[in-house]
Amino acid sequence: MPQIASLKIDEKEYPLAVMVGTEGERAIDTRKLRADTGFICYDQGYGNTGSCESAVTFLDGENGILRHRGIPIEQLANFSDFVETAYLVIYGELPNREKRKEFGMKLRQNAAIETQMQRIFEGFPTSAPPMAMLSSIVAALAAHYPQLATNNFERDLVNFDLAAAIAISKIRTFGAMIYRYQKGLPYVFPKQELPFCDNFLHMMFSDPYTEYIAEPEVARALNLVLLLHTDHEQNCSTSTVRTVGSSAANLFTSLSAGICALSGPLHGGANVGVVQMLQAIYDEGDDGTRFIAAAKMGTKANRLMGFGHAVYKNFDPRAKIIGKACEDVLKKLGINDPLLDIARNLEQAALKDDYFLSRKLYPNVDFYSGIIMRALGIPTSLFTVMFAIGRTPGWIANWREVASNPKGRIYRPRQIYMGPVKRDYVPMDQRA
Numbered sequence: 001m002p003q004i005a006s007l008k009i010d011e012k013e014y015p016l017a018v019m020v021g022t023e024g025e026r027a028i029d030t031r032k033l034r035a036d037t038g039f040i041c042y043d044q045g046y047g048n049t050g051s052c053e054s055a056v057t058f059l060d061g062e063n064g065i066l067r068h069r070g071i072p073i074e075q076l077a078n079f080s081d082f083v084e085t086a087y088l089v090i091y092g093e094l095p096n097r098e099k100r101k102e103f104g105m106k107l108r109q110n111a112a113i114e115t116q117m118q119r120i121f122e123g124f125p126t127s128a129p130p131m132a133m134l135s136s137i138v139a140a141l142a143a144h145y146p147q148l149a150t151n152n153f154e155r156d157l158v159n160f161d162l163a164a165a166i167a168i169s170k171i172r173t174f175g176a177m178i179y180r181y182q183k184g185l186p187y188v189f190p191k192q193e194l195p196f197c198d199n200f201l202h203m204m205f206s207d208p209y210t211e212y213i214a215e216p217e218v219a220r221a222l223n224l225v226l227l228l229h230t231d232h233e234q235n236c237s238t239s240t241v242r243t244v245g246s247s248a249a250n251l252f253t254s255l256s257a258g259i260c261a262l263s264g265p266l267h268g269g270a271n272v273g274v275v276q277m278l279q280a281i282y283d284e285g286d287d288g289t290r291f292i293a294a295a296k297m298g299t300k301a302n303r304l305m306g307f308g309h310a311v312y313k314n315f316d317p318r319a320k321i322i323g324k325a326c327e328d329v330l331k332k333l334g335i336n337d338p339l340l341d342i343a344r345n346l347e348q349a350a351l352k353d354d355y356f357l358s359r360k361l362y363p364n365v366d367f368y369s370g371i372i373m374r375a376l377g378i379p380t381s382l383f384t385v386m387f388a389i390g391r392t393p394g395w396i397a398n399w400r401e402v403a404s405n406p407k408g409r410i411y412r413p414r415q416i417y418m419g420p421v422k423r424d425y426v427p428m429d430q431r432a
Helices: 033-037 073-079 082-091 097-109 115-123 130-144 153-158 160-183 196-205 216-228 236-245 251-262 270-283 289-297 317-332 338-352 354-358 365-375 380-404
Strands: 004-009 012-020 026-028 057-060 065-068
Touching: 004 033, 012 033, 065 073, 065 082, 065 317, 073 216, 073 317, 082 097, 082 196, 082 216, 082 380, 097 160, 097 196, 115 130, 115 160, 130 160, 130 251, 130 380, 153 160, 153 380, 160 196, 160 251, 160 380, 196 216, 216 317, 216 365, 216 380, 236 251, 236 380, 251 380, 270 338, 270 365, 270 380, 289 338, 317 338, 317 365, 338 354, 338 365, 365 380
Parallel strands: none
Antiparallel strands: 004 012, 012 026, 057 065
16 A cells, blocks of 8 residues: 655645655655645755656665665676766666677767867866866867757667767867866877777877876776766766756756856865865975864864765765775875875874764765876866766766656746745835
8 A cells, every 4th residue: 555644734724645766765744735735845956856867876875785776786896897886877777788888889989079069168267267178179079960959859769879978978069178178288089999098098198209108007097986986876966967957858968957066165175175185285384184183172173074965874885896996096196195104193083083973074085086087197276077987987877867757847946935925126316
């Protein structure tokens, strides 16, 4: 028998249906609440509001669980790679050998940036914020490929496979081009024979005289960073992509909006903050001990970056994976990074000290991803761009759910108006 919730207003009861997800998540269906009662739900920031039904990612913050299409993130990190995980997230199933090859070929064939699009870079100052550049250029894809961006769900879904491949592959290329443009270096064109991450590193670091060939450990580390960011349920940028897409906006336009949302320091800039925090501790001649003591006293709590999470009330499962990988890659590359020693001290404090444990301040994925990218030679200014490259498949999968839903409606939240009540217009010469 279906569960029913009951809402009592002024002695009158209103029955509300209860929805249950495949993992047992429960929600009270309030879609008819305003029509039936005249009331709306107030939930600032939507922290307790389900805006959609999705089959992409399951996240249980209480127990530190993250699964893409039902597969635990730990298994994907151990056995899969970014491209295969991207396919899984977008299409719902792991590809067989033939489909994996076909998907990989689409990415390889659409990596290059046409001369017309390269000229867009010339309009930016070299000091422009990388994420502002990226969102602008991704939005321009809708103008460059109008046949794939018709703002009509039915037509855009017909060409979805190509549009998705273009987005994933070109956003990676744009990231490398932004790096080289800001350093005043000539662009390096992608090579079709290189795997996804090796190709990115080639486009970033090769020069006219020496081709950069990524060490296997380096390519694997980058691959893991991207994989761990592939999707993360209804976060700020993903819900932004869904909101924009709900207006029947095309994939590229919706992705550009997601990039804009990700550019905010409260969302995509967390790993930048971690490196800045670690560097500040190092510059003060501290190994983290004094910083921890100050944080516990409340004097430096605002600088404690990379700990805790808005969703996870337990250890971020991605942090366990990337923490081990971070140590391995630095060891294999022979890098002795003093920031990693400080990070280890902070992590040990978080796992043993009652101050951290009682507040559930466990290290999250941002805590280590910045250190890995720093070791790979990726500048801090490009960290959020890397986040966007990794998150693109998740955004695409969520846009596709919106576009494929025949019963979908445009996102239109309500509000509680707190402004002035009705008042009359006052002519200029009568105003105080």
